Amino acid sequence: MIQSYKKRHELADYYDTILIGSGMGSLTTAAILAKEGQRVLVLERHYTPGGFTHVFKRRGYEWDVGIHYIGEVQRPNSVIKRLFDYISNDQLQWADMGEVYDRIILGDRHYDLVKGVKNFTAQLSAYFPEETAAIERYVDLVFEANKTSRWFYMDKALPRFLSKLSGRFLRGPFHKFSDQTTYEVLRSLTDNEELIRVLSGQYGDYGLPPKKSSFVIHASVARHYFGGGSFPVGGSSQIVETIDPVIEAAGGTILVSAEVAEIVIEGNTATGVRMADGKVLTANRIVSGAGVMTTYHKLLPAAVVKEHQLLEPLQKVERSVAHACLYIGLHGSPEELQLPKTNLWIYPGDLDHDACVDRYLADLDQPFPVVYVSFPSAKDPDWNRRYPGRSTIDIITLVPYEAFANWEGSRWMKRGEDYEAFKERIAQRLLAELYEQMPQVEGKVDCYELSTPLTTQHFVNYDKGEIYGLDHSPQRFRQRFLQPRTPIKNFYLTGQDIVTAGVGEALFSGVLTATAMTGVNVLDKVMK
Known part of the structure; x- marks a missing residue:
């Protein structure tokens, strides 16, 4: 008997898929696979699951460590709302934060970001009446950049031969935006530096200031919150609480205090994981949600890493x-x-x-x-x-x-x-x-x-304590290796590194990984 997320649990003799880490990407992948009939095992090295979605309690209080607000979940038919509903069996509920979701404070000057595209534009135009045309064009560019991202990310889930045939056409429109920095795009619209600072005032949501960040990550975050912000009713622990029953219904489980020492590779095929206590657990497929740096530097056997030259592309991020x-x-x-x-x-x-x-x-x-x-x-x-x-x-x-x-x-x-x-x-x-x-x-x-x-x-388990995995420079979005499939058979990646930062994007990474693993168009299935 070993310790599962909520109770003592006896390991099954067989699992379809083992997932390393219990962050949003792994949880989403696990829930989708469970809904496809797979028995999955999620392994979390710490005493509580959830990655950046977990909570901790101390001195009679409770704090959410990573979720501060989520966008688009108030729209019933938005992709992110439908995905959260799908992996939680409609049990995860959200509370609207109200009209003003973010306040940008520059010294003694305050600027409110209000929900609703028309309201957002009108409010900023009231602050900067000479810049209305620039603000309207900015909003248009945010939407344009986001439209290109759908095909860019879906290309990551395509079989390699299809990606070679059509991937260039799917990625091209996206790269027109991703190759530019946030500042370059904003400066092309206006020379008002105060407005530029306000428009890029959420850069902390993705970690790089405007002269270093790719415009596509800025556009993704800005678009995500145009409809306002929301918070999980009952705190972010409700994410794991509502996903866990979906996993268990298919015979799977989430284990805590279960540290993986190494992924077992036999004949260039992933067959299981070796735990820190030496026990080997086997499955048909292995998924790492531990981050690409940790996975390639720590979890894969050194000989396998060397054979596939996996550390070389890491030099580019x-x-x-x-x-x-x-x-x-x-x-x-x-x-x-x-x-x-x-x-x-x-x-x-x-x-x-x-x-x-x-x-x-x-x-x-x-x-x-x-x-x-x-x-x-x-x-x-x-x-x-x-x-x-x-x-x-x-x-x-x-x-x-x-x-x-x-x-x-x-x-x-x-x-x-x-x-x-x-x-x-x-x-x-x-x-x-x-x-x-x-x-x-x-x-x-x-x-x-x-x-x-x-x-x-x-x-x-991020070596340098990084909050968003890999940074979001233009160079990052040119890296083809940041996708679910790896050169190792039956071994996949998930999490924010294969998409972009944030809980919503990690959620989407789970869709990409599950799609690549099963061949099922998960997004189409969810939306229908």
């Missing part, structure tokens, strides 16, 4: 940004504390986004280049039932992994006094940012805890 997150617990309900549902994006008022990042990376005592504040307890209509008289706030900022290199190899929760002192300095700076925007919460903080890139490394 970079790891995404690392971060710190301050999880705050407060006395008082969200209503008592007047906490908004709107996310705050706080930036220095003097420089453009890229210059702020460069200044900070050169001297970490300089102003944070971006501070993101989320109010999950205010977004969740079920919160007060579970945690009456309490509230939570999450604050995220950029922190380079190198700043914590001195503690590399130390144990979680036992990294020493110097580490804790460094964390406290960052925490106090983030609290000061919060109090400046929300002075009413000062004196109401009950507890707080700061996660660092080492925390992300420990829980997500």
